[in-house]
Structures are given as C-alpha cells and as structure tokens.
Amino acid sequence: MPTYAYACTACDHRFDAVQSFSDDALTVCPECGGALRKQYGSVGVTFNGSGFYRTDSRSNSGAKAQSSTSSKTDSSTGANPAPAKSSASS
DSSP states (O other), rough: EEEEEEETTTTTEEEEEEEEEEEOOBBOTTTOOOOOOEOOOSSSSOOSSTTSGGGGGGHHHHHOOOOOTSSSTTTTTBBOOOOOOOOOOO
C-alpha cells in the first residue's frame, strides 16, 4: 500500500499515512483539527536498463537492412523506384 505525506495548513504538522488507493484522502489534522493537504514529491519509480525505450528494441543492423530492401527495384514488375527529391530550396 502506498504512503502519502500530509501537512496541516493551520499548524504545519507533517506526517505520513499508509493508505489504500481506494481510501479517501485525510482532511482533518490529528494535532489541531485544521485542514490537511497532500504533499507531492518526486516519483519513486525509475526505469533503468534496456527494454524501456523505443530505441532499445532496434539494432543498427536491422535498421540498415530495412532501408536497403526498400530502395531495391521490384524485378517482378520491372518498375523503377521514384526519383529522389532534391533537398535544395528554390
């Protein structure tokens, strides 16, 4: 179960509470009876290592092989590839 940090807006009392995801947020300070607010910090989960990013599943040789097969002509129909567009602006 996650731990949430709370702070009182009246007396600045700070504490942590272990609550289920489905539990309602606490609203009353146990010290003075004032209003509580949740404290938000940095995320406690980081994804390190391979396999978490889009580029991790691609190898350099696989990308080169795909680009070389797409530039070959289709010998069965005799069609030639479209001429390359120039990158110079007019």
